[in-house]
Structure formats: C-alpha cells, structure tokens
Amino acid sequence: MLPIKVATKLSTDISTESDSPRRYFITGSFDPQVLARKLSPKLQLQIPDLSAEKVQSADTFDNQLLKSGQELFVAESGEQFWLFEKGRLKLQGDDKIALPGLIMELPDSLSAQLQADEIRALLPQHPAKIGCRKMALLDDQKKTVARINHWQLSGNDKTLHWVEASPVRGYVKSFARLQEALAAIGLQSNATMPERLLPSLRLKVSLYSAKPDFKIADNEPAQHLARRLCSGMLSIARLNEPGTIKDLDSEFLHDYRVSLRRVRSVVALFSKVFNEQDSQRMKAELADLMRRTNRLRDLDVYLLEKESYFKLLPKHLHSGLEKMFRDFTRERGNQQRKTAKWLASDDYKQAILSVEKFFSQQPLSNAPNAATPALGLAKSSIWKRYRKVCAIAKEITPETPDEQVHDLRIQCKKLRYLMEFFSPLFPKKVIKKQIRALKGLQDNLGRFNDFSVQQESLHDYLKRKMERGNLDLDVADSIGALRLVLNQQQRQERDRVMACFARFHSPEIHQSFETCFDHKRNA
Amino acid sequence: MKILACYSNKGGVGKTASSVNIAHAFANNGYRTLLCDLDPQGASGFYFRVKPSKKLVDDAFFQDSGRFLKSIRGSDFDNLDLVPANMTFRDFDVFLDRMKNSQSRLRKALKTVKGEYDVVVLDCPPNLSRLSESVFKAADHVLVPVIPTTLSERTFQQLNGFFEEQGFNRKKILPFFSMVQRSKKLHNFTMDKLRKEYKEFCKTTIPFSTDIEKMGIHRAPVSAFASSRVASKSYQSLYGELKKRVL
Numbered sequence A: 001m002l003p004i005k006v007a008t009k010l011s012t013d014i015s016t017e018s019d020s021p022r023r024y025f026i027t028g029s030f031d032p033q034v035l036a037r038k039l040s041p042k043l044q045l046q047i048p049d050l051s052a053e054k055v056q057s058a059d060t061f062d063n064q065l066l067k068s069g070q071e072l073f074v075a076e077s078g079e080q081f082w083l084f085e086k087g088r089l090k091l092q093g094d095d096k097i098a099l100p101g102l103i104m105e106l107p108d109s110l111s112a113q114l115q116a117d118e119i120r121a122l123l124p125q126h127p128a129k130i131g132c133r134k135m136a137l138l139d140d141q142k143k144t145v146a147r148i149n150h151w152q153l154s155g156n157d158k159t160l161h162w163v164e165a166s167p168v169r170g171y172v173k174s175f176a177r178l179q180e181a182l183a184a185i186g187l188q189s190n191a192t193m194p195e196r197l198l199p200s201l202r203l204k205v206s207l208y209s210a211k212p213d214f215k216i217a218d219n220e221p222a223q224h225l226a227r228r229l230c231s232g233m234l235s236i237a238r239l240n241e242p243g244t245i246k247d248l249d250s251e252f253l254h255d256y257r258v259s260l261r262r263v264r265s266v267v268a269l270f271s272k273v274f275n276e277q278d279s280q281r282m283k284a285e286l287a288d289l290m291r292r293t294n295r296l297r298d299l300d301v302y303l304l305e306k307e308s309y310f311k312l313l314p315k316h317l318h319s320g321l322e323k324m325f326r327d328f329t330r331e332r333g334n335q336q337r338k339t340a341k342w343l344a345s346d347d348y349k350q351a352i353l354s355v356e357k358f359f360s361q362q363p364l365s366n367a368p369n370a371a372t373p374a375l376g377l378a379k380s381s382i383w384k385r386y387r388k389v390c391a392i393a394k395e396i397t398p399e400t401p402d403e404q405v406h407d408l409r410i411q412c413k414k415l416r417y418l419m420e421f422f423s424p425l426f427p428k429k430v431i432k433k434q435i436r437a438l439k440g441l442q443d444n445l446g447r448f449n450d451f452s453v454q455q456e457s458l459h460d461y462l463k464r465k466m467e468r469g470n471l472d473l474d475v476a477d478s479i480g481a482l483r484l485v486l487n488q489q490q491r492q493e494r495d496r497v498m499a500c501f502a503r504f505h506s507p508e509i510h511q512s513f514e515t516c517f518d519h520k521r522n523a
Numbered sequence B: 001m002k003i004l005a006c007y008s009n010k011g012g013v014g015k016t017a018s019s020v021n022i023a024h025a026f027a028n029n030g031y032r033t034l035l036c037d038l039d040p041q042g043a044s045g046f047y048f049r050v051k052p053s054k055k056l057v058d059d060a061f062f063q064d065s066g067r068f069l070k071s072i073r074g075s076d077f078d079n080l081d082l083v084p085a086n087m088t089f090r091d092f093d094v095f096l097d098r099m100k101n102s103q104s105r106l107r108k109a110l111k112t113v114k115g116e117y118d119v120v121v122l123d124c125p126p127n128l129s130r131l132s133e134s135v136f137k138a139a140d141h142v143l144v145p146v147i148p149t150t151l152s153e154r155t156f157q158q159l160n161g162f163f164e165e166q167g168f169n170r171k172k173i174l175p176f177f178s179m180v181q182r183s184k185k186l187h188n189f190t191m192d193k194l195r196k197e198y199k200e201f202c203k204t205t206i207p208f209s210t211d212i213e214k215m216g217i218h219r220a221p222v223s224a225f226a227s228s229r230v231a232s233k234s235y236q237s238l239y240g241e242l243k244k245r246v247l
Helices: A032-037 A172-184 A222-239 A241-246 A250-269 A276-304 A306-312 A315-343 A346-360 A374-395 A402-425 A428-468 A473-504 A507-517 B015-028 B043-047 B065-070 B087-098 B102-111 B130-138 B150-166 B185-197 B230-246
Strands: A022-026 A044-046 A053-059 A070-075 A081-085 A088-093 A121-138 A144-155 A158-167 B002-006 B033-037 B080-083 B119-123 B141-146 B173-180 B205-207
Touching: A022 A172, A032 A044, A032 A144, A070 A121, A144 A172, A158 A172, A222 A241, A222 A250, A222 A346, A222 A374, A241 A250, A241 A315, A250 A276, A250 A402, A276 A306, A276 A315, A276 A346, A306 A315, A306 A473, A315 A346, A315 A473, A374 A402, A374 A507, A402 A428, A402 A473, A428 A473, A428 A507, B002 B015, B002 B130, B002 B230, B015 B033, B015 B043, B015 B080, B015 B119, B015 B141, B015 B230, B033 B043, B087 B102, B087 B130, B102 B130, B130 B150, B141 B150, B141 B230, B150 B173, B150 B185, B173 B185, B173 B230, B205 B230
Parallel strands: B002 B119, B002 B141, B033 B080, B033 B119, B141 B173, B173 B205
Antiparallel strands: A022 A158, A044 A121, A053 A070, A053 A121, A070 A081, A081 A088, A121 A144, A144 A158
16 A cells, blocks of 8 residues: 655654655565564564566667666566566556567557657567565554565576565554664665666666677678677677576577577688688587587477477377477476586586687688688678579479488578678668578478478487387377378478479579679679 | 545444445545544454554544544555544543534544545444534535334434434435345335335445454455455445445
C-alpha cells in the first residue's frame, strides 16, 4: 500500500522525512534472515521465497529508452513486464508483449510511459532474471506495520540487490525500528543506487550484433583489414562466453561459434594475405577451439528442432523419440557442464589469447597479398569463387553423386562469407540482391545437407545404443522411420538443386556479378 | 469525500461486519477509504488487527486535529486506512455535551482528512445519543442494517420517527436487510412488509453466514479469505448498489 502523505503539520518530534520510503542498494547479497535477527522480538519479518522470472531487456535499436533513463524488462513468457525509470520501478503489468514489436502496438498503459518514438520497434536485447520478494513486517497482532521489497536483477554473471522499505501509515516507530535494523546489518539508505541497472550488470548496452558492419576503405591493405575483421569478430565471440557458461540461451553459443567460424574463413579465404605457416597455425588453433563446442551445438539444434521431429512421425512412433530426446537432454547437460568448465579454464584462456594476440600484433608479417588493396582482393577472390560455384553447378545432373552437391554447398558458403566480409565496398542494393539470390540456393543446399547429417547422426546414435546393448525396440522403430522420412526429404531437396541453381544463375544476376567483381574485364 | 455512517439503534445486527466489508469493498475498487471506529468496543479495529489508539483519548477526537491524524493506521489492504477506537470513546456524549455546536463537531473533525479520502465509513455504537445526533448530521448517508424480525422492525420505525422529530433529513437513511435466513417464514414476511412500507431498502440482502462469523478468527474482511462465498458476493453486490446511490 502506498503511504499517503499527510499535508498537515504534525505536532510531533518526528519529521515527515522519517516516514517516506527508503531505498538501500546492496553490494553483495542480501539475506532477509539476517535482517530478521536484528529486529526486536515483538516484530516479525514475513519472508516469502524469492522467485525470479526469466526476462529480456528490451529497447529500440538506438537505445532510446536507456538514453532517457528507462529500462524495460519483458518476461520470456511475454506476459509480464517491468518498467524502471532512473532505477525505480515505474510500471509493472501483465499485458501480453511480443518482442520484437512496435511501440505503438504495445498496451496503452505501457506505450504512454515509454520515452521513445512510437514508430520504433522494441527489440529483445539482453537475457536477465528479475525477482521481487515482498516482505511484511508484522507486529504481535500479525498486523503489517511496514513493507520491505527485496529486488534482485541478475544477468551476465552478476546480480544486483536492492531493498525498498516503506512505512505503513500510523506505524512510524516500527518503521524507525526497521531502519535501525537495516543500518545494523550495514545498509545505508539511498546509498549509491545506480540510476541505470543494465550498465551496472556490465552488460554491453552498446549495439550488439553478431555480424556488425565494418567500414572498409577501398585501399586498405588486405592484411590490415583481415586483422581488423578478425579482432572484431573475436571480441564478439568473447562477449558471448559468459552467456554460454551461464547457459542463459543457446544463442550465446551459436553466436560464439559463428564468430569463430568467420575468423577462420577470413584466414582461409583471404588467399596469401598471411604467410603459409601463420595461416596453417591459425586454422588449426581455430579448428581446435571450434571442435570443443561441436557436440553441444549439435545437441542444441536437436533440442530446438524437437517438435519438428515429432511432427514427422505418427503418434505410435513417438515413444522411441521421447526416449532418444531424454538421452539428448541428459547428454546436453553433460556437454554444457564440460563446455562451461572449458570456457572458464586457463587452457582455454591461453588458447583464445594466442589467437587474439596473433591478429593484434604489429608489424604485419610478410605475405604476397599482405599489402594488396582491399577492393582488389575483394573483386578477385569473389569472382574466382563465383566462377567455381558456377563450374561445379553446371556439371550437376540428376545422376551426379551427392559428394558433388556437398562440394557445391561448401563453395557457396565460401562465396557468401566473402561477399559479406567485403559488402561495405560495394553498392548496398546490388550486393543485397546478389546475396538474396545466393541465399535461395544455399537454403536448398543447406536443407539437403542437414537431412543427410541428421540421418548419419541418427545412425551413430543407434549404433552406440546397440554397442552398449541398451537399444529398445521402440527406439529402433522410431529412428528407422525417421531416417526413412529424412531420406525422402533429402531426395526431394536433391531434385530441386538444379532448379535452384538456375534461379541463382539468371542472366540478370550473372550480369551483376560480372559488373561488380570481374576485375580483368573492368580493368 | 462522502461520509457513510453504518448505524442501528439496535445491537447485534451486523453493523461492524457491514462497516468492515463495505469499507473494504470501496477500497478494493480503488476508492481511498477511511474506516472510523466510533464504538468504544473497538471491534472494527480488531478485525483489522489494529490496536486501540492510546493517544486519541477524551475529547482529542473532536479538538486535536493533529492527534486525530496521527491516530490513522494503514490497514493491510490498499487504499484502506483506519481510526481505531478506545474505551474513552464511551464518554463522547459527555464531551459533546460540553461543547458548543455539538452536532457539527464530528463533521468538523472529519474535515481534517478531506481530500485524502474519497469515502469515510463510520462504525457507530448502537444507541440514540448526542453522538448519534452528530453522526446523523455529519453523514451524507446512514446505512442501517435491519434483521427482518419484529423487534428490528420496531427499532427501524423508531429511528425514522426520531429523524422526523429532530428535523434530520430522512432521505439520508439507507436501510438493507442483514443476517437474513431465507428458510424462516418470518424473515421473508417481514422483508416483504418493510419493502412495501419503505421503498428505500437496498435490493441486496446480506445472509446470515458462518463466513461472516469467521471474520473474528481470520481477523480480516470476508472477501479477503472467502471471496468466492455467498457472504462475500452479497457485500460485493451491496457495494455495487451503494456506489450508484451514494457516490
């Protein structure tokens, strides 16, 4: 209950100051039991459990809320929100909120309070957990004589605690006792309460993007560019370490791996930009780092796709799937613990530091293309890769063995990486259109590959169960059926490869590749 | 700020239960509500676990606005505050007798909180006294719980007669049936009869209910511990009627 301020003069020794709500910011943790012990025996602290809700912070792409001192947290369920202003709860509600979503489509009660342009969308930004324990101070009649809210906000490996104490009208003395008890456990009223919560969690509230745009100058020396790109991507990988260790969301590991893979492809695809010895060493070190998290990522993907697997099979074959997913869940738990331990280990720190050091070292090492201007390298490497893609694709007929289709997929992937790295050097619209066309082909090839990999790994799972002698019949049935379905789907994708390539290799797109990247012709 | 007095010149008709539950209903619907216990027995305060006020003694209620304000206690419910009674309230008649304009004293005392509350509910002691005269003067409406029995019928008629005699506005009287037992023929008969004679009776009737009796065990309004029960629902319905007629 909100205390109602008495506007009339009070003919007492107690100033109005003492009956206004107090806030206590806590460094470290807060145990209400300790506070309870400091209270006089006549007063009893009612302590409910603190249950924290998984939330995401939400803001516009340019952080308009944070800039105006507001912070919005939305429950993962999308059915609860908390709006803080200058570190104080301003509004709490249980309206449905979809992220990302336009501010103008939010419930009126919330949108009216937000200090941001109505046309902007709110994007999910950081995972966190928020909880508020509402405690009551009771007298000997079990009457509430003061209220204490214990807030907790955690994210990024850190937890903030703060306590809000408010008086109940007419119980000034009890409130004074409560303040004394809070002081006795070392809490200072209104002490250095941060005006913004997220930065206090050391969350990077700058614009996080798994694939940020780098500015590139046409004549930037290729090796200088490669180092810059790699250092940037490594820092993104490292930003995702705490989230991966904490297992907040599988996206952390995903972004971590994407970043490392992109570093590795710079080394592999920027030909002769590093000397042979260096690039071999880096490729090996990066491959080793990636290998450490392969299995966890595979399991994440299975578990994310769990529902779609069930949809592929009729109900009577579900029991085997249930068992398999139980195994996957268990294995994922083990893998997660292993990964968390690895990422926190000294061995890992040394390994990642060695890679970071290589890309940040000066001066540049010698290599034939080290000083080649960025634009030249971009054109020659993209053109070369594009022609390779076309050459392989043109050979593909319905009879071509699957290996060649896999090869096409890998070449397309390399082409895509190169185009993404160098995209700032070319007209945005043109490159966007090319990438979209390429993506159409890649999606087809990607599915073809996924279905094939899935069949293999199901086979591996089956084999392992057999070898251990704990294979149930229903599991074998389900997996057999699943492999059959996946095989049919793979065949369907296979049949579409030629049509998909033809769509990518249209005269218009080909013309556009030629104009952009055929350096000899342009010269 | 509307002042609603819950009054009956007969005891044991469910005055305090009604005051507590009506005040809670207004508060629960967002009205800033003050429940003022004028009955020296202090039953309203007991239901909210609030101890009798120690300092609001003798004539302080009417003379010392600072003391009056300081005696207000926040309840455990949003928007609901209380002025608890104490045994010295039994001498209100004596103090009021000594004061000039005694009939206006209560209204004046309550003026102190004007602007802080939307509704003030007065839980009154059961007699026709100086204090009740102040109540009739101060209140915008006088809610009268009536048990549909012959004796209650008689006292209700007495109250109406008193209003007429003393020149109080009879339109202030807002009666409703309380502790009703539908199984009793006499109850139904008396209700029909009274409704014909006094059109102002509320449509809602409050049943005789063990849930209301259990308020003493839970020490809380009935809707706080038995919200889905008939008793709680009748108070909700009574609140709905009152809101239309008094606000």
